[in-house]
Amino acid sequence: MAMWIQAQQLQGDALHQMQALYGQHFPIEVRHYLAQWIESQPWDSVDLDNPGEETKAKHLLDNLVAELQKKAQIQGGEDGFLLKIKLGHLASQFKSTYDRCPFELVRCIKHILQSEQRLVQEATNASSGSGGQAMDTLSQRHQQINQAFEELRLATQETENELRKLQHSQEYFIIQYQENLRIQAQLSSLSSVPPAERTQREATLQSKRATVETWLAREASTLQKYRLDLADQHQKTLGLLRKQQTLILDEELIQWKRRQQLAGNGGPHEGGLDVLQSWCEKLADLIWQNRQQIRRCEHLTQQLPLPGSIEELLTKLNSDITDIISALVTSTFIIEKQPPQVLKTQTKFAATVRLLVGGKLNVHMNPPQVKAVIVSEQQAKALLKNESTHSESSGEILNNNCVMEYHQATGTLSAHFRNMSLKRIKRSDRRGAESVTEEKFTILFESQFSIGGNELVFHVKTLSLPVVVIVHGSQDNNATATVLWDNAFAEPGRVPFLVPDKVLWTQLCEALDMKYKAEMHSGRGLTEDNLVFLAQKAFSNSSNNPEDYRNMTISWAQFNRENLPGRNFTFWQWFDGVVELMKKHLKPHWNDGAILGFVNKQQAQDMLLSKPNGTFLLRFSDSEIGGITIAWVAENPNKQGERLVWNLLPYTTKDFSIRSLADRISDLNHLLFLYPDRAKDEVFAKYYTPPLSKPVDGYVKPQIKQVVPEFTTPKPEPATGVVFMDQTASSSGSHSNNFGVYSSISDNLLDPEGDFNLEDTMDVARHVEELLRRPMANQWSSQQS
DSSP: HHHHHHHHHHOOHHHHOOOOOOOOBBBBHHHHHHHHHHHHHHHGGGGGTTTGHHHHHHHHHHOOOOOOHHHTTTTOHHHHHHHHHHHHHHHHHHHHTTTHHHHHHHHHHHHHHHHHHHHHHHHHHHHHTHHHHHHHHHHHHHHHHHHHHHHHHHHHHHHHHHHHHHHHHHHHHHHHHHHHHHHHHHHHHGSOOOOOHHHHHHHHHHHHHHHHHHHHHHHHHHHHHHHHHHHHHHHHHHHHHHHHHHIIIIIIHHHHHHHHHHTTOOOOOOOHHHHHHHHHHHHHHHHHHHHHHHHHHHHHHHHSSSSSSSHHHHHHHHHHHHHHHHHHHHEEEEEEOOSSEETTTTTTEEEEEETTTTTTGGGGGGGOOEEEEEEEEHHHHHHHHHHOOOOOOOOEEEEEEEEEEETTTEEEEEEEEEEEEEEEEOOOOOTTTTTGGOOOOOEEEEEEEEEEEEEEEEEEEEEEEEEEEEGGGGGGGHHHHHHHHHEEEEEEEOSSSSHHHHHEHHHHHHHHHHHHHHHHHHHHHOOOOHHHHHHHHHHHOOOOOOGTTOOEEHHHHHHSSOOTSSSSSSSHHHHHHHHHIIIIIIHHHHHHHOBBOOOOHHHHHHHHHTSOOTTEEEOOOSTTTTEEEEEEEEEETTTTOOOOEEEOOOHHHHHHSSSSSHHHHHOOTOEEEEEEEEEEHHHHHHOOOOOOOOOOOOOOOEEEEEEGGGGGGSOOSSOOOOEEEEHHHHHHEEEEEEEEEOOOOOOBBBBBSHHHHOOHHHHHHHHHHHHSSSSSSHHHHHHHH
16 A cells, blocks of 8 residues: 555656556556555466466456455445445446456556556655666656657647648638639620620729739748748658657667666566657657648648649658658567577467557557567578568477457557467577577567558567577576677677677676576675686686776686686586576575675685684585585594684585585584674574474484584494484384484595595485385384384
8 A cells, every 4th residue: 555655645747647547447446445455466476478377367356356345335324325336336347347358457457556666766766866866867868858749749739730821821822713713714704795894894803813813923922931831840840750769769768678688687677668658659649640741731732733842842751751650660569578588499488579659550450460480690680681581480489470469458569479389490500619509599570560541551570689599408507608698798789699709807797796686586796705706717817806807808718618727617607506506595595694605715714714613604616516515614633733624525406405504504513603703503593494293103204414424423433424313103102212324434525625525425315215214114113022
């Protein structure tokens, strides 16, 4: 309800925009009386492109109708009588309107809530100034666009008024011209009149004709001037329209597309299209009005030809304004929801295409069909050069045709492709060291329709962001690298799909930080120290000074083609492995600040040796993709008085699928403080697995616990690898003593660099756990007897 309270405080144009959101499709009374309920419902959880979610949408519709009926029933007294009838009627109206199309209700409410939130946010920023310089710039730009629209509206209204004056003047001129012809006809008929009468009448008619012809000559000159002046006004208006269209299409729409592309790397959501659509619709309306005015001028010229160059001028104006509206229509056929940029064959995917001016130009009166085909980079280049590539494609997409739908509630004309699937792909010859995961394709969406009663016919096309096609999940890592590089460093208006081979290290840092924060769903991104660590890895450099890397460039080959020195993986493969590990298992710990991560072994040692024994930290493995290790400081068990920093062999996703990080840290009693000085339970206790429940039918579930042999007290002989704790209930209800099942592990658990190899330990753990899952009655009966 908080949003509705704020929405009611809007003023001026913002209030008008908010009010315009409501109408017969969704009366504002429903928003008012069900404000709290509406704002608490999971509208965003409904995927409008998934037909399987229609049941969820139907459930929301039924609940809304029930809420309206409930609200109606509680109305009492004289003042509530009319409201009771009104709400009851609205409940019935919603049921009948949306029962067969519940998705439309969800789409309508999502649009309303998003628009209200935007309007409230803009009003808040404007009043408090909290948006900073960027928000001020945005407001100024929007204000500039709105002022230009007002100027265009006034100019169009002025030319409309002048055109009417011209039309009236021309109509009067034609009447007078017809009068002159009548006078001439009368003069011609005087031959049959008696001479005396003829002389008198001839003199009178000659005088009238002279007067009319003088007036016609003067008025013809005036009409010609009117026509030229009006053409000049139209010329100026076209200049303003071009300028406004350039601002909206070449700046605002391009920026929206750029935000959409960066959102593919985890950047902020590109934002809705409502404002852009309203601008484009205003443009379309003004362009169409001016085009109709110019055509009326042409008609007036044809109706009354006069000497001069006005016909050529009007033909040029008509051609120019047709070009303007053509550019608007073709540029506003856009992809609202991009297909996935890493596209696996035989996998369902979705996309949404919208024509921003479709509703305003009544394209929905005869909804066009949109077709999707996949094309190669070379074919995309040929398309932009207007070379003939009709029907050419680089693969076969199933369910690739869709009819555009008009949504009256939002005024949008869209095609929702919900069940496309790439059946096959035809690859081109690769260049040099290029791999299949570096080859880029794009989805071409095209349609044809007419406006103005078939007056203008358009064949529109739009290309998706670059798509990398894979056939196996193992290719996802490298395909994502291609997509990230392209999204981050593509220039607007480029030739498909050229990107620089080298970029500044700072530019790549921005892209990596954006990706990392998005995957962690956190504002905690990569610090300067983290980025120095990554620079050291990327450039094989030991400098700790960030300034040393600021002007360095990194190539695509260094990023994801050449392996890191001494490793069998690339820089990106290592970084992506970290992201995947964190995303799947360790995201809460990163967001809590518990994982330092980007620290090498020597840095960890320097940090820990100054801390008390038992202090530990978590760092990413240098040697293994998607690995994280625990480093801690403790006494050397083989040399009294010596303190060492120990490193466990890295954990991976496989390990955390068996036992969580928090539980593993809980198991290791020698780990006391998380660097620098936080008690480990203070940080990790909320993630510990709760204690096992009481035995059921004489059985308890076995539990894996991790032990580091050299740091276990009392020390097992020869070493304890994994301890499985179990208790068995006897028939009398008493319990046998705890017992341990030990796997014998050799003393070389420490690698030469001080790492524990727990891989063998966990293999034994999994094997014994499987044994313990089997029926135990026969196994334990001999012990109990």
